Amino acid sequence: xxxxxxxxxxxxxxxxxxxLIRLEDTIIFCLAERAQFMTNDVIYQPNKxxxxxxxxxxxxxxxxxxxxxVHAKVRRYNSPDEYPFTKNxxxxxLSDLEYPKLLVKNEININxxxxxxxxxxxxxxxxxxxxxSNYGSAATRDIECLQALSRRxxxxxxxxxxxxxxxxxxxxxxxxxxxxxxxxIDKLLTNELVEKKVLERIRKKTLIYGQDFDSLTFEIVQDPxxxxxxxxxISSSANISESAKKSKIDxxxxxxxxxxxxxPLTKFVEVHHKNIYKMSAKTNxxxxxxxxxxxxxxxxxxxxxxxxxxxxxxENRQELINSGVLIKDQKDDSLFSLDxxxxxxxxxxxxxxxxxxxxxxxxxxVVPGKQLVTKKALYDPAKSKQVQAMIKKLGSNQPKKxxxxxxxxxxxxxxxxxxxxxxSLNPNQNGFxxxxxxxxxxxxRVPQSxxxxxxxxxxxxxxxxxGMSYIPREEDRQLIERAEIIASEMDKNxxxxxxxxxxxxxxxxxxxxDNDKDLPPKKKPTIRKTSAQRRxxxxxxxxxxxxxxxxxxxxxxLQIRRINKLKTELEQEMEDKENARKLKLEILQKxxxxxxxxxxxxxxxxxxxxxxxGNEVTGSLRTLETEGSLLAESFVGMQRRNLIEPxxxxx
Ligand SMILES: C=C(O[C@@H]1C=C(C(=O)O)C=C[C@H]1O)C(=O)O
Numbered sequence: 001x002x003x004x005x006x007x008x009x010x011x012x013x014x015x016x017x018x019x020l021i022r023l024e025d026t027i028i029f030c031l032a033e034r035a036q037f038m039t040n041d042v043i044y045q046p047n048k049x050x051x052x053x054x055x056x057x058x059x060x061x062x063x064x065x066x067x068x069x070v071h072a073k074v075r076r077y078n079s080p081d082e083y084p085f086t087k088n089x090x091x092x093x094l095s096d097l098e099y100p101k102l103l104v105k106n107e108i109n110i111n112x113x114x115x116x117x118x119x120x121x122x123x124x125x126x127x128x129x130x131x132x133s134n135y136g137s138a139a140t141r142d143i144e145c146l147q148a149l150s151r152r153x154x155x156x157x158x159x160x161x162x163x164x165x166x167x168x169x170x171x172x173x174x175x176x177x178x179x180x181x182x183x184x185i186d187k188l189l190t191n192e193l194v195e196k197k198v199l200e201r202i203r204k205k206t207l208i209y210g211q212d213f214d215s216l217t218f219e220i221v222q223d224p225x226x227x228x229x230x231x232x233x234i235s236s237s238a239n240i241s242e243s244a245k246k247s248k249i250d251x252x253x254x255x256x257x258x259x260x261x262x263x264p265l266t267k268f269v270e271v272h273h274k275n276i277y278k279m280s281a282k283t284n285x286x287x288x289x290x291x292x293x294x295x296x297x298x299x300x301x302x303x304x305x306x307x308x309x310x311x312x313x314x315e316n317r318q319e320l321i322n323s324g325v326l327i328k329d330q331k332d333d334s335l336f337s338l339d340x341x342x343x344x345x346x347x348x349x350x351x352x353x354x355x356x357x358x359x360x361x362x363x364x365x366v367v368p369g370k371q372l373v374t375k376k377a378l379y380d381p382a383k384s385k386q387v388q389a390m391i392k393k394l395g396s397n398q399p400k401k402x403x404x405x406x407x408x409x410x411x412x413x414x415x416x417x418x419x420x421x422x423x424s425l426n427p428n429q430n431g432f433x434x435x436x437x438x439x440x441x442x443x444x445r446v447p448q449s450x451x452x453x454x455x456x457x458x459x460x461x462x463x464x465x466x467g468m469s470y471i472p473r474e475e476d477r478q479l480i481e482r483a484e485i486i487a488s489e490m491d492k493n494x495x496x497x498x499x500x501x502x503x504x505x506x507x508x509x510x511x512x513x514d515n516d517k518d519l520p521p522k523k524k525p526t527i528r529k530t531s532a533q534r535r536x537x538x539x540x541x542x543x544x545x546x547x548x549x550x551x552x553x554x555x556x557x558l559q560i561r562r563i564n565k566l567k568t569e570l571e572q573e574m575e576d577k578e579n580a581r582k583l584k585l586e587i588l589q590k591x592x593x594x595x596x597x598x599x600x601x602x603x604x605x606x607x608x609x610x611x612x613x614g615n616e617v618t619g620s621l622r623t624l625e626t627e628g629s630l631l632a633e634s635f636v637g638m639q640r641r642n643l644i645e646p647x648x649x650x651x
Contacts, residue, residue, distance in 0.1 A: 005080060008100045013162045016155065017194070023152040024202060027262075028209050030148050031126050032248040034141035038130040043139055044119045060119075061086075063139040064146075083154050085111045085146060103157050108272050110265060111150050117261050118146055125253040153262060156269035163189060163270075182271055182329055189270045195263055202258050206251035272329070490587050600645035604636060 003009065003019055042048050043059035055062050068077075068086045075092035076082050080103050123142070164173050169188060176184045218234035529537065612627060639646045 003081075005099055005102070006097060011102055011158060011162045011165065013159065013166075016158050016162055020152060020155060020159075020198075021201070023148060023155070024198075024205060025209075026148045027145070027152060028202070028205050028249070028254060030141065030145040031122070031254060031257075032210060034123065034138065034145055035126040035249045037127060037134045037138040037141065038132040039123055039127045040131050040133070040135055040138045042131060043135045043142075044123075059135055060139050060142055063136075064143060067143055081151055081155060081158070083109045083111055083150050085115055085150070103161055103273070106157070106273060108154070108157065108269055110153065110269065111146075114149055114153060114265065115146060118142070118149065121261070122253070122257055125256075126249055149262065153265045154269055156266040157273040159266070160189065160270035160273040186267060186271050189267060198263065199255055199259055203251050203255050206249060206254045207247070210247040210249045210251065212247075486587075486590075490591060493584070493587065599642045600647070602646045602648055604639050604646045 003015070009015070046058045046061070047056060049059055051062060055065070057065075065086045068084045068089055071077065071082075072084065072089035072091075073093045075094050075097060077084050077089065078092065078096055078099070080099055122145075163169060172188060173185065176188065216234060219232045220229050221232055222228075223230045612624075617624060635644075638644050
C-alpha cells in the first residue's frame with residue numbers, strides 16, 4: 001500500500017511497515033524485469049558514448065538526468081518520500097504542493113551509495129554477463145529499480161520519526177541524542193524479529209514471482225471475507241532443478257541484497273534522521289519532550305515552539321549537504337590526516353651556495369706532508385703557449401732539461417738525513433710542482449737546542465783553568481781571539497750575502513722583463529683584401545721576408561751568441577752561489593757547534609783577569625787574601641754557557 005502524504009495521518013509504525021512490504025513486490029518485479037537483459041556494462045562506464053548535447057558521463061547517468069529532469073519539473077521531489085539521483089535539477093514548473101510537516105526538514109540523500117551498490121553488486125548477479133545492445137531497455141529497468149530501492153531505504157526517515165515519538169522510547173532517544181551516541185541509537189531502532197520476517201518474506205516472494213506459473217497447480221476459491229477470489233493448495237508439478245532453472249531471478253541474490261544493503265542502509269537513514277534532533281536536545285530540552293496534545297495526536301505540535309529546532313536542523317542540514325554525514329558521526333581519521341610523507345617537490349638547491357665557494361680553500365701553498373696540489377691546479381709556465389712559441393722561435397739551443405728526480409719518503413727524525421740531489425728551481429726545467437715536491441719532501445732543519453750543544457762541548461760545571469784567576473794560558477787566549485775574528489767575519493759575510501742575493505733578484509727581474517718583450521704579439525683580426533691588394537701585399541711580404549730574413553738571421557746569431565754568453569755567466573754565477581752556499585753552510589755548521597755567544601739582550605762583559613800586580617801586593621804574603629770570588633766566576637761561567645740569561649744588576 002502507498003501512503004498519501006498530502007493528507008495528515010498518524011505516523012504509525014505498523015502502517016509504515018505495510019508500505020515497506022508493498023515496496024518489496026515492486027523491487028522484486030523491477031529486478032526480474034532487469035534480469036531479462038545482459039549486463040551491458042558499457043552503459044555504466046563514463047565517456048564510452050558521444051552525446052551530441054556535450055554530456056560527459058555514462059549512458060545511465062544521461063538517462064537518469066533526462067528522466068529526473070522531467071520528474072523534477074512536475075515536482076516529484078517535493079514529496080518527502082522521493083529523492084533524486086541527479087544533482088542540480090530544475091525547479092518545478094508547477095506551484096509547490098503543501099505536504100503536512102511529518103518530518104523535520106532534512107537533506108539526507110544516500111542515492112550515490114545506492115547506485116554504486118546496485119551497479120557493482122546487484123546487476124552483475126541478476127543478469128547474464130555480456131552485451132546485447134539493449135542499452136535503452138536495460139537503462140529503463142535500472143532506473144525503475146533504483147527509484148524503488150531509493151524510496152524503500154529513505155522511508156527509514158518516517159520509521160525513525162515514528163519510533164522517536166513513541167512515548168515508551170522517547171526519553172531514551174532524547175538521552176542518546178544528547179550523548180550523540182550513534183551506536184546506541186542504532187541498537188534502539190533495530191528490531192531483529194521484523195528483519196528476520198522481512199528476509200523470509202523476500203525469499204518466498206522471489207521464489208513464487210520468479211518461477212514459471214504454467215507448472216503451478218492451485219485451487220481458485222471465493223474469499224469468504226470479501227467479494228474477491230483467492231488461491232489455495234498451490235503446488236508445482238515441475239521438478240526442483242527445472243523450476244530453479246526457469247526462475248526469472250535468483251532468490252539468493254534478492255535476499256542477500258536486502259540482508260547486506262537494503263536493511264543496513266534503511267537503518268543508516270533512520271539513525272541520521274534521529275541525529276538531526278541532537279541540536280534541539282542540546283539547546284532546548286523542553287522542545288524535545290512533546291507536550292500532550294489537547295486534541296489528540298494530530299495537533300500535538302501546535303503547543304511547541306520549534307524555532308530552535310529549525311535553527312539546529314539548518315546547521316545539521318548544512319553539514320549533511322557539505323559532507324553527506326554529520327561531522328560528529330565521522331571518525332577522527334576521516335576528518336584529520338597527518339602529512340608524514342616527504343614533499344618531493346622540494347628539490348635540493350642545485351646551485352652551489354655562495355658561502356661554500358667562499359669557504360673552499362684555493363690556496364696553492366702545499367703544507368709539507370699534506371696531499372700535494374695536483375699539477376693541473378698549479379700554473380706551469382713551461383707548458384704555456386707563449387713560452388712554447390718563444391722556445392720555437394729561438395731555436396733548439398735551449399739548455400737541456402735536467403732529469404726530474406723523485407726522492408723516496410723518509411723519516412724526518414732519523415739521524416742521517418738522505419742526500420737530496422740539488423735541482424734547479426727554474427720552472428722551465430723541472431716544473432714548478434717538482435720544486436714544490438722537493439721542498440715539501442726536504443728534511444726540515446731541526447734546530448739543535450743550545451742545551452744539547454752545551455752537553456756536546458762544555459762540561460756542566462766549568463772548572464777554572466789552573467791559574468785562571470790570574471793569567472789565562474796563551475793558547476787559550478789566542479783561541480778566544482780567533483773565535484772573535486771568525487764571528488766578526490761571519491757577520492760581515494752574512495751582510496755581503498744579503499747584498500748579493502738582492503742584486504741577483506734584481507737581475508732576475510730584468511731578464512723576466514726582457515722575456516715579456518720577446519713574447520709574440522697578439523693576433524690582429526684579418527680584413528678581406530682584393531686580388532690586387534693581395535698581389536701587392538705578396539710582393540711586399542717577399543721583400544720584407546728577404547730583409548726580415550737577413551735581420552732575423554743576424555738577430556738569431558746575436559741571440560745565440562748571447563745565449564752562450566748568458567749560459568756561461570749563469571753557470572759561473574750558479575757555481576759561485578753554490579760555493580758561497582757551501583761556505584755559508586760550513587760556517588753555520590761550525591758556528592752551530594760553538595756555544596751561543598749570548599742569550600737575552602745583554603752581552604757578558606769580558607772580565608779582566610783578577611790578579612794583583614806586584615806593587616799592589618803589600619804586607620806579608622800570609623795576610624794576602626784570595627782575589628775574586630769563585631761564586632761570581634761560576635755565575636759568569638753559567639751565563640757564558642747560556643745556562644742563565646745575563647742581566648744588568650739593578651742597583
Ligand atoms: C524498518 C524498521 O526498522 C529497522 C529496519 C528494518 C528494515 O529495513 O526492514 C526492519 C526492522 C528494523 O531493524 C522497522 O522496525 O520496521
